[in-house]
Amino acid sequence: MRKAIRKLMIASLMLGAMLFLFSTNSNAQDWTVPANYKSMKNPKAGDADAGNVGKALWDQHCKSCHGKEGYGDGSKADELDTELRDFSTDEVQSQTDGELYYKAIIGRDEMPNFEKKIPSEADRWLLINYIRTLKK
Numbered sequence: 237m238r239k240a241i242r243k244l245m246i247a248s249l250m251l252g253a254m255l256f257l258f259s260t261n262s263n264a265q266d267w268t269v270p271a272n273y274k275s276m277k278n279p280k281a282g283d284a285d286a287g288n289v290g291k292a293l294w295d296q297h298c299k300s301c302h303g304k305e306g307y308g309d310g311s312k313a314d315e316l317d318t319e320l321r322d323f324s325t326d327e328v329q330s331q332t333d334g335e336l337y338y339k340a341i342i343g344r345d346e347m348p349n350f351e352k353k354i355p356s357e358a359d360r361w362l363l364i365n366y367i368r369t370l371k372k
């Protein structure tokens with residue numbers, strides 16, 4: 237009898253640990269970007285965006301989840317299981333352009349892949365530049 241109770245306790249502890257790991261897994265905190273992307277140089281760094289390409293892409297493809305100003309309050313945000321970070325904060329802005337590029341274009345899970353929808357390399361970097369303007 238004692239043995240059975242101990243087994244039950246161990247099983248429930250293990251289940252608890254698994255649930256904990258699972259619940260923290262989908263957190264944006266631990267999204268490791270491959271080193272070759274992380275150090276990627278932005279060929280459009282500091283360039284003016286006369287045609288407002290970055291903003292237009294943001295409004296077309298990103299705003300629905302991330303919100304107009306990147307606060308994570310887009311119309312689709314409530315449907316997501318993954319927490320959206322506030323793009324105006326250091327948490328996002330302290331990352332390299334290459335890190336943001338990887339996350340924005342390659343994506344993972346609920347963050348869509350945009351390689352096909354945003355095929356132009358130049359446009360992708362103008363979008364990264366636009367993300368920089370969301371900093372407060």
Ligand code: HEC
Pocket residue numbers: 262263264265267293294297298299300301302312316318319320321327328331336337339340344345346347348350363
């Ligand atoms: C369908 C909703 C959705 C759309 C549309 C979307 N995103 Fe995301 N995005 C997410 C989710 C969810 C995450 C968090 C993903 C994770 O941590 O696994 C995320 C994360 C990110 C991150 C990483 C933030 C960080 O610091 O961890 C960047 C950068 C990003 N998105 C950029 C974009 C850009 C740029 C677009 C438009 C081209 C876009 N997203 C469109 C849902 C979306």
